[in-house]
Amino acid sequence: MLTNEEAKQRAITVIDQHKTEIIDLAQDILKHPETGWNETRTSKVTRTWFDKLSIPHRHGIGLTGVKGSIKGGAGPGPSVGLLGELDSLRVPEHPFSDPLTGAAHACGHHAQMGSMLGALTGLVDSSVLESLSGTIVPFAVPAEEFIEVENRLKLKAEGKIEFLGGKQELIKLDEFNDMDMAIRMHTGDLPGAMKMSVGGTCNGHVVKFVQYEGRGAHAGGSPHLGINALNAAMVAIHSMNANRETFRDDEMVRFHGIINRGGDAVSAIPSDVRLEWRVRAGSISAVRENNKRLDRSFKAGALAVGAKVSINTIPGYFPIHNDKTMKDIFIESAQYVIGNDHLQVVSDDVNRGHSSDLGDLSYVLPTLGFNVAGVSGVGHGKDYLVEDWENTIINTAKVYATFMIDLLHGDASPAKKVISSAKLDMTRSEYLRFQRDQAEEIHFDGAS
Numbered sequence: 001m002l003t004n005e006e007a008k009q010r011a012i013t014v015i016d017q018h019k020t021e022i023i024d025l026a027q028d029i030l031k032h033p034e035t036g037w038n039e040t041r042t043s044k045v046t047r048t049w050f051d052k053l054s055i056p057h058r059h060g061i062g063l064t065g066v067k068g069s070i071k072g073g074a075g076p077g078p079s080v081g082l083l084g085e086l087d088s089l090r091v092p093e094h095p096f097s098d099p100l101t102g103a104a105h106a107c108g109h110h111a112q113m114g115s116m117l118g119a120l121t122g123l124v125d126s127s128v129l130e131s132l133s134g135t136i137v138p139f140a141v142p143a144e145e146f147i148e149v150e151n152r153l154k155l156k157a158e159g160k161i162e163f164l165g166g167k168q169e170l171i172k173l174d175e176f177n178d179m180d181m182a183i184r185m186h187t188g189d190l191p192g193a194m195k196m197s198v199g200g201t202c203n204g205h206v207v208k209f210v211q212y213e214g215r216g217a218h219a220g221g222s223p224h225l226g227i228n229a230l231n232a233a234m235v236a237i238h239s240m241n242a243n244r245e246t247f248r249d250d251e252m253v254r255f256h257g258i259i260n261r262g263g264d265a266v267s268a269i270p271s272d273v274r275l276e277w278r279v280r281a282g283s284i285s286a287v288r289e290n291n292k293r294l295d296r297s298f299k300a301g302a303l304a305v306g307a308k309v310s311i312n313t314i315p316g317y318f319p320i321h322n323d324k325t326m327k328d329i330f331i332e333s334a335q336y337v338i339g340n341d342h343l344q345v346v347s348d349d350v351n352r353g354h355s356s357d358l359g360d361l362s363y364v365l366p367t368l369g370f371n372v373a374g375v376s377g378v379g380h381g382k383d384y385l386v387e388d389w390e391n392t393i394i395n396t397a398k399v400y401a402t403f404m405i406d407l408l409h410g411d412a413s414p415a416k417k418v419i420s421s422a423k424l425d426m427t428r429s430e431y432l433r434f435q436r437d438q439a440e441e442i443h444f445d446g447a448s
Contacts, residue, residue, distance in 0.1 A: 011122035011401040026114025033088035033103035036143030077134025077412035081182030084116035093382035108187030118397030132408040167357035181366040188371035199346030203280035205316035216271035226269030236301030254280040302446030311442040315435040318359035323366040333403040
């Protein structure tokens with residue numbers, strides 16, 4: 001059996017040997033972005049890489065997910081999930097956007113996929129596995145970005161999905177039941193010389209899909225016969241803004257959204273207006289409380305002009321609760337690769353403001369998320385680009401591989417410690433019940 005040090009060095013050497021093709025893979029995914037539940041090409045690229053490494057796998061999980069299984073040769077033991085997200089955003093102005101769909105990797109998920117597949121190369125092609133106990137479960141997962149809500153509601157109506165977020169649906173499908181813990185990286189803007197960061201949390205959220213029904217009429221000749229659904233939406237937005245002074249600073253509440261449909265012709269009073277909205281906050285209780293404010297605001301818009309409104313509340317994401325034992329082990333693994341001076345360790349109560357379905361997973365499974373520097377621009381913006389491919393892809397692949405070795409080497413006692421010390425917020429059944437209870441449809445007639 002290799003020593004822990006020998007195993008790490010072998011994996012790192014193999015990753016360096018395959019550096020060019022690993023980066024090429026990530027850049028290929030960058031140039032072929034696909035939004036959630038549509039990631040057919042990226043799924044195929046993943047399967048091809050798994051086949052090249054002779055990793056047995058299943059595909060079509062949650063429509064496009066791909067999950068492998070890599071057994072250690074030192075005996076049975078814990079199972080560790082290594083996650084990469086397949087999907088992109090829609091940012092038509094991005095230089096690598098799809099000209100037909102507007103899809104673009106403006107959140108760095110191509111880096112997740114490249115580093116995950118790079119780590120697998122280092123672990124599989126280095127004879128390291130013979131010194132590990134347990135199982136590594138690489139899992140390319142769909143639909144982390146909670147976008148295109150109207151299209152996803154159609155998938156739900158067709159019975160293809162129940163939950164609109166990828167990991168939500170995979171929890172329902174029991175696809176994390178064969179894991180004892182899971183890890184996932186994300187790109188990010190870090191201070192100074194920091195190459196990676198671990199710790200912190202994020203906001204939870206719920207999602208709203210809202211439709212105002214008014215009455216069409218000639219906007220010049222007979223506007224008095226119409227009911228302006230766009231004006232109802234504008235009143236609702238103003239009502240939301242009137243609540244902002246009541247937001248608690250420590251809850252980091254966010255209201256934001258878009259109007260998907262604002263009318264059909266400028267010469268007609270808008271009769272069908274649709275909005276996609278979101279409320280975020282640092283705790284589930286704060287999300288639920290502020291969700292009530294949104295509902296009141298949407299009703300206020302309908303009441304003001306006598307329109308009808310349908311308010312669809314869609315279960316969103318939970319705040320991330322990083323596992324403390326995994327975090328401690330990760331710190332050693334990351335410092336082994338990038339050095340002590342390049343890892344930022346963040347207090348677990350620092351809220352970064354975003355939301356992710358990794359938070360959902362962290363409520364039912366020991367989970368760790370970490371951030372990696374090497375990008376420029378603003379996240380979710382047209383200028384968000386990976387600049388330092390060495391750090392973002394290759395160093396991350398090395399840290400992933402090192403972390404797996406630190407967890408599973410020999411008798412896998414560190415991974416067993418993660419399991420024994422884990423304190424989860426919910427069981428799977430409690431999670432599903434909570435999310436299903438959040439789903440609600442309200443129909444309100446402002447004229448009655």
